[in-house]
Amino acid sequence: MSATRDGKMWRCQFYYKDWQGVSHKKNKRGFKTKAEAEQWERDFLQQQQRNLDINFENFVQIYYEDMEHRLRENTMRTKKFIIDLKIIPYFKKKNMNEIKASDIRAWQNALMKKGYSETYLKTVNNQLSAIFNYAVRYYDLKDNPCRKAGSIGKSHAGEKEFWTKQEFKQFLVTVENKPETKVAFLILYWTGMRIGELLAITYNDIDLEKRTISVNKSYQRIEGRDIITPPKTPKSKRIITIPPFLAEELKEYTSHLYGIMADERMFRFTKSYMEHEIIRGIKASGVKRIRLHDIRHSHASLLVEMGFTPLAIAERLGHEKIETTLNTYSHLYPNKQGELADKLEMENSREEEE
Numbered sequence: 166m167s168a169t170r171d172g173k174m175w176r177c178q179f180y181y182k183d184w185q186g187v188s189h190k191k192n193k194r195g196f197k198t199k200a201e202a203e204q205w206e207r208d209f210l211q212q213q214q215r216n217l218d219i220n221f222e223n224f225v226q227i228y229y230e231d232m233e234h235r236l237r238e239n240t241m242r243t244k245k246f247i248i249d250l251k252i253i254p255y256f257k258k259k260n261m262n263e264i265k266a267s268d269i270r271a272w273q274n275a276l277m278k279k280g281y282s283e284t285y286l287k288t289v290n291n292q293l294s295a296i297f298n299y300a301v302r303y304y305d306l307k308d309n310p311c312r313k314a315g316s317i318g319k320s321h322a323g324e325k326e327f328w329t330k331q332e333f334k335q336f337l338v339t340v341e342n343k344p345e346t347k348v349a350f351l352i353l354y355w356t357g358m359r360i361g362e363l364l365a366i367t368y369n370d371i372d373l374e375k376r377t378i379s380v381n382k383s384y385q386r387i388e389g390r391d392i393i394t395p396p397k398t399p400k401s402k403r404i405i406t407i408p409p410f411l412a413e414e415l416k417e418y419t420s421h422l423y424g425i426m427a428d429e430r431m432f433r434f435t436k437s438y439m440e441h442e443i444i445r446g447i448k449a450s451g452v453k454r455i456r457l458h459d460i461r462h463s464h465a466s467l468l469v470e471m472g473f474t475p476l477a478i479a480e481r482l483g484h485e486k487i488e489t490t491l492n493t494y495s496h497l498y499p500n501k502q503g504e505l506a507d508k509l510e511m512e513n514s515r516e517e518e519e
Contacts, residue, residue: 177193178191193209225296261300270314286318332452360457368431378405439457461482469497
């Protein structure tokens with residue numbers, strides 16, 4: 166080891182070869198103890214080996230370095246939060262090529278005892294499985310032990326919470342004196358947009374003559390920075406037709422946007438502001454408590470009730486697959502199946518009478 170004193174602190178200096186065999190010098194300062202400096206050097210050199218004779222924690226760092234170039238910043242932040250909190254503490258010192266299905270089962274059992282929701286259990290388990298899939302695909306791990314261990318949790322929590330049209334109107338009264346907020350909630354409810362899609366809308370995206378809104382980007386505030394990214398999936402890029410009354414509301418609202426550039430965001434607030442407003446409005450109006458994202462479900466439930474097909478709803482919501490629509494809103498369709506059967510019965514009776 167090459168740890169040396171650096172004033173009151175410690176530093177490590179050493180040479181290593183990268184994956185192309187090129188030699189480099191590494192100099193890292195700021196360690197409180199010699200042991201910390203030596204451990205950092207061991208971890209760094211292990212990560213440079215790029216094979217599976219490496220502990221789980223160090224392999225995850227390799228995984229992070231690769232995926233950071235391929236995933237959105239917010240997606241990567243969520244992934245890291247789950248893995249660092251719920252997975253690394255359990256497996257960190259185990260070597261990747263020594264982790265077995267029995268180890269996965271023991272970890273799953275420990276996780277299930279903590280009382281997490283079924284959807285959260287599924288999400289955490291999927292993150293671990295993704296790491297092993299990465300090792301199988303790019304580092305020649307023989308198989309993914311998570312597949313042998315089996316999954317835990319559920320993809321969907323069951324029935325989605327949503328507002329009826331009457332409940333939405335009752336809520337809307339609480340933001341009547343805030344034109345920008347009111348229009349934002351109107352768009353969410355009557356288009357089913359995701360909140361990030363709404364907050365990315367510019368004046369250029371709206372065509373009042375054709376009564377359409379183009380969804381082609383998404384907005385997020387990350388650590389005080391405004392980030393504009395493509396929408397969630399390729400199918401999320403879409404043109405949504407809006408009803409005439411909503412076009413009139415938008416016309417009235419945009420007429421007061423003095424000095425706004427055509428490519429500027431129309432809504433200057435963030436998701437956290439909208440979350441605060443929905444909580445405040447729920448308390449003031451007395452409607453049932455739902456999340457901000459559940460307004461999207463409210464729009465979908467309205468479309469189901471109006472008799473639109475899953476395909477039409479999937480296209481409007483920007484779902485990548487129609488299966489997503491069917492799985493998410495399957496609980497709303499039994500009534501429609503009953504109505505369909507009743508109509509078939511009526512049609513058959515009519516034919517018999519004739």
